[in-house]
Amino acid sequence: GEDVEQSLFLSVREGDSSVINCTYTDSSSTYLYWYKQEPGAGLQLLTYIFSNMDMKQDQRLTVLLNKKDKHLSLRIADTQTGDSAIYFCAAGSGTYKYIFGTGTRLKVLA
Amino acid sequence: EPEVTQTPSHQVTQMGQEVILRCVPISNHLYFYWYRQILGQKVEFLVSFYNNEISEKSEIFDDQFSVERPDGSNFTLKIRSTKLEDSAMYFCASRVSETQYFGPGTRLLVL
Numbered sequence: 001g002e003d004v005e006q007s008l009f010l011s012v013r014e015g016d017s018s019v020i021n022c023t024y025t026d027s028s029s030t031y032l033y034w035y036k037q038e039p040g041a042g043l044q045l046l047t048y049i050f051s052n053m054d055m056k057q058d059q060r061l062t063v064l065l066n067k068k069d070k071h072l073s074l075r076i077a078d079t080q081t082g083d084s085a086i087y088f089c090a091a092g093s094g095t096y097k098y099i100f101g102t103g104t105r106l107k108v109l110a
Numbered sequence: 111e112p113e114v115t116q117t118p119s120h121q122v123t124q125m126g127q128e129v130i131l132r133c134v135p136i137s138n139h140l141y142f143y144w145y146r147q148i149l150g151q152k153v154e155f156l157v158s159f160y161n162n163e164i165s166e167k168s169e170i171f172d173d174q175f176s177v178e179r180p181d182g183s184n185f186t187l188k189i190r191s192t193k194l195e196d197s198a199m200y201f202c203a204s205r206v207s208e209t210q211y212f213g214p215g216t217r218l219l220v221l
Binding site: 030031033035041042043044045048088090092096097098099100101102103 | 141143145151152153154155158166168201205208209210211212213214215
């Protein structure tokens with residue numbers, strides 16, 4: 001069945017870049033999303049990429065998509081303590097339901 | 111900026127009781143969704159709703175669950191007879207184009 005996988009934890013120092021990786025199985029996924037979840041809060045859309053794109057940059061965020069390998073990454077430049085959160089990758093297709101990954105808990109060390 | 115709202119933020123109920131979780135989607139959105147996240151687990155799709163009917167539902171969405179859009183603004187999820195394993199965070203989402211916008215969630219605890 002459809003699945004999305006992410007590593008569970010990432011720890012970086014403040015000011016460094018963070019790279020969060022995601023793999024998905026459904027080759028018909030048309031859109032790929034990154035959401036951020038802070039403790040006790042909902043899902044905040046960070047950015048998304050269409051499957052016909054390789055890269056998208058949005059301020060400190062860079063999304064890379066390797067459609068052949070079904071691999072998506074989110075790079076956060078100059079990571080700040082306020083970036084500490086859980087980051088979810090999600091894949092959407094024609095039915096528009098999202099398949100979420102397990103979430104990667106990012107811890108930023110001061 | 112318009113946002114999806116959900117009420118209540120927290121609900122505690124006894125096993126076997128009925129609960130109704132409420133959502134107000136973004137006003138010009140046409141597609142509505144419910145997801146749930148059991149503590150420490152993935153966010154899981156429950157159901158999608160368009161044009162006053164269910165367009166897709168997951169295996170989780172059994173006969174205990176129902177959805178309704180009772181008026182022009184609210185979108186509700188009803189769980190008829192709650193079970194312990196229904197304890198989770200329930201997220202509502204809405205969309206008009208390709209991106210779903212999520213509400214802050216309702217944390218449901220079934221005792």
